[in-house]
Amino acid sequence: MQDSPDAHAILAEVEAALKAGMAPGLQQRMAANAVALARRELAEAPAFATAERERLAALLGRDGEIAALNTLLADAIRTRRIGDDTPGLIGHLWLTTIEKMRVDQPAYPAFATWRAEQEKDGSKA
Numbered sequence: 001m002q003d004s005p006d007a008h009a010i011l012a013e014v015e016a017a018l019k020a021g022m023a024p025g026l027q028q029r030m031a032a033n034a035v036a037l038a039r040r041e042l043a044e045a046p047a048f049a050t051a052e053r054e055r056l057a058a059l060l061g062r063d064g065e066i067a068a069l070n071t072l073l074a075d076a077i078r079t080r081r082i083g084d085d086t087p088g089l090i091g092h093l094w095l096t097t098i099e100k101m102r103v104d105q106p107a108y109p110a111f112a113t114w115r116a117e118q119e120k121d122g123s124k125a
Helices: 007-020 026-060 066-078 089-104 109-121
Strands: none
Touching (some): 007 026, 026 066
8 A cells, every 4th residue: 555645745745845945955855756656656656556465455355445455454363363374365465565665766776776687586566
């Protein structure tokens, strides 16, 4: 699940900052980073959300909105109805984390290193 603020809110804030007259330097780099994050979210998050919802539905045996399904999953883990031996759980958590990192922090050093290794090995992740 992607966090708030969403891409549209990020772009609105950058637009407002630009209209107000942004100082050169750090503020400009922050605005550029915010726009890049919003672009990644708009490009990738819809497919990631669909995949996440499908994985959640398979784990829980029911469909619904991602937020509601994540709440149900958290409750099932907390009450031990679902555990690390549940088929698909670890894979779901791993993929959800990877998808979030691809949008939020693709240049994070540990993630970038892992991703380079995956690409070298020909893995899809």
